[in-house]
Amino acid sequence: MFAASAFLPARAKGARSAFSSYPFTLGVASGDPSSDGFVLWTRLAPRPVESGGGMTPAPVEVAWQVAEDEAMTRVVRRGKEIADHGWAHSVHVEVGGLKPDRWYWYRFTAGGEVSPAGRARTLPAAGTMPERLRFAVASCQKYEIGYYTAYEHMVREDIDLVVFLGDYIYEKADSSAAVRPHGLPLALTLDDYRRRYAAYKTDPALQAAHALAPWIATWDDHEVSNDYAGSVQENPEPGDPAAFLRRRAAAYRAYYEHMPLRRTAIPSGPDLRLFRRFDYGRLARFNVLDTRQYRTDQPAGPRLQPAGPKLADPAGTILGPEQLTWLFEGLDQSPALWNVLAQQVLMAPVDRMPGPAVVVDVDKWAGYEFERQRVLRHFLEGGTANPVVLTGDKHTNWANELLIDSNDPAGTPVAVEFLGTSITSGGDGEDQPDYAGTLLAENPFVKYHNNERGYIHCEVTPRGWRGDFRTVPHVSSRNAPLLTRASFVVEPGRARLNRV
Numbered sequence: 001m002f003a004a005s006a007f008l009p010a011r012a013k014g015a016r017s018a019f020s021s022y023p024f025t026l027g028v029a030s031g032d033p034s035s036d037g038f039v040l041w042t043r044l045a046p047r048p049v050e051s052g053g054g055m056t057p058a059p060v061e062v063a064w065q066v067a068e069d070e071a072m073t074r075v076v077r078r079g080k081e082i083a084d085h086g087w088a089h090s091v092h093v094e095v096g097g098l099k100p101d102r103w104y105w106y107r108f109t110a111g112g113e114v115s116p117a118g119r120a121r122t123l124p125a126a127g128t129m130p131e132r133l134r135f136a137v138a139s140c141q142k143y144e145i146g147y148y149t150a151y152e153h154m155v156r157e158d159i160d161l162v163v164f165l166g167d168y169i170y171e172k173a174d175s176s177a178a179v180r181p182h183g184l185p186l187a188l189t190l191d192d193y194r195r196r197y198a199a200y201k202t203d204p205a206l207q208a209a210h211a212l213a214p215w216i217a218t219w220d221d222h223e224v225s226n227d228y229a230g231s232v233q234e235n236p237e238p239g240d241p242a243a244f245l246r247r248r249a250a251a252y253r254a255y256y257e258h259m260p261l262r263r264t265a266i267p268s269g270p271d272l273r274l275f276r277r278f279d280y281g282r283l284a285r286f287n288v289l290d291t292r293q294y295r296t297d298q299p300a301g302p303r304l305q306p307a308g309p310k311l312a313d314p315a316g317t318i319l320g321p322e323q324l325t326w327l328f329e330g331l332d333q334s335p336a337l338w339n340v341l342a343q344q345v346l347m348a349p350v351d352r353m354p355g356p357a358v359v360v361d362v363d364k365w366a367g368y369e370f371e372r373q374r375v376l377r378h379f380l381e382g383g384t385a386n387p388v389v390l391t392g393d394k395h396t397n398w399a400n401e402l403l404i405d406s407n408d409p410a411g412t413p414v415a416v417e418f419l420g421t422s423i424t425s426g427g428d429g430e431d432q433p434d435y436a437g438t439l440l441a442e443n444p445f446v447k448y449h450n451n452e453r454g455y456i457h458c459e460v461t462p463r464g465w466r467g468d469f470r471t472v473p474h475v476s477s478r479n480a481p482l483l484t485r486a487s488f489v490v491e492p493g494r495a496r497l498n499r500v
């Protein structure tokens with residue numbers, strides 16, 4: 001158990017602060033682990049939600065330490081980085097040379113101030129078969145709509161990783177349902193996005209979840225703008241796409257500045273390479289996808305459209321050709337027993353219309369049906385071992401079996417999909433067994449649906465993949481208890497969800 005006291009800031013003995021006030025207001029984070037290291041992150045921001053974070057433009061030297069023990073007495077790596085004004089005084093350290101498959105603790109110091117401590121874990125060595133991996137799947141944490149009670153529960157879990165699947169921030173101004181308004185306007189500029197991340201990151205439960213374990217994160221649409229597709233925003237305006245690409249560049253830069261990402265993710269204008277892979281020994285390979293940056297525009301028309309040839313246009317792509325080739329290579333060369341797609345949007349082509357008509361949401365994989373089938377067919381024909389799709393975005397919990405032709409009642413699923421609900425987005429939810437019953441009757445490949453907030457706890461072993469849907473009954477007030485609403489087990493060699 002990671003002691004809560006480790007999160008408390010402390011001033012180095014006898015030191016006078018060089019800052020107007022405590023600079024580590026946004027906490028610390030680790031991420032993108034390898035078998036010999038991970039990325040450490042922090043950002044200096046004495047007045048976090050102000051423009052400039054309360055910093056002068058001068059660069060600041062930040063020292064870091066990695067230790068083998070929580071008390072930070074056995075320091076095994078240390079170094080210094082420059083926190084630069086041009087990058088919002090953020091710090092990204094790529095630590096290497098560590099031992100595989102073990103916990104480390106870390107902290108930063110700058111100008112006489114000491115950051116909270118965080119905990120990080122290296123991945124198991126390549127070629128080994130770990131006994132077990134435990135991790136949480138989270139997404140969609142609209143700040144103003146609720147409290148991060150789900151994270152307060154998550155930090156009591158014994159997990160090795162957090163996999164975050166997008167909507168870390170929301171770009172719009174406070175909604176009318178805000179229970180804790182941040183007071184910030186629609187995010188359009190770099191300064192707007194920076195202030196939005198800062199407002200979110202002041203939350204103590206979010207900071208604790210980052211300090212608990214490394215995060216593997218990807219984004220969805222709201223890190224930039226609702227439902228955008230590549231260079232096209234939801235409601236194009238005069239001057240698009242050039243104006244939108246400038247906005248995207250600002251949003252992507254702020255994303256990099258606030259997440260524990262490697263140098264490979266340093267943005268170049270409106271481009272940021274976020275798709276990447278992680279091997280948890282031979283137990284699991286995580287292919288982390290970006291279904292926003294390279295997709296073609298959603299099929300013209302309303303969000304819900306009849307399934308059919310228009311949605312299966314071979315010219316439509318949700319991954320883009322480069323990422324698709326990269327994914328297939330990663331599947332074909334995988335040493336792993338479980339092959340994970342950690343990604344954003346619903347892959348099962350769920351029919352939203354009762355009766356014989358099939359109506360699907362074209363912002364999801366169903367709007368890119370040609371590529372959806374191509375990926376599923378590749379699982380089958382390429383012999384991908386045990387594909388598991390992890391999904392965010394929908395603010396509800398789902399467990400789905402994925403078929404190439406979802407209308408074939410005799411079809412055999414080729415993969416399973418665990419879709420995790422939101423941390424807060426959507427506000428208070430409720431378990432809706434009647435609605436879920438209708439949905440499951442319409443879509444036999446959907447095995448579970450629930451409309452509450454929370455996260456998925458996954459336990460992966462050579463013998464099975466277990467997903468527990470953890471929920472909180474409310475987020476508009478504090479202290480919600482944690483429930484485990486449903487649990488499913490997948491056995492190796494059989495893409496079926498078994499409720500336990």
Ligand SMILES: [Fe+2]
Binds near residue numbers: 393
């Ligand atoms: Fe969302």
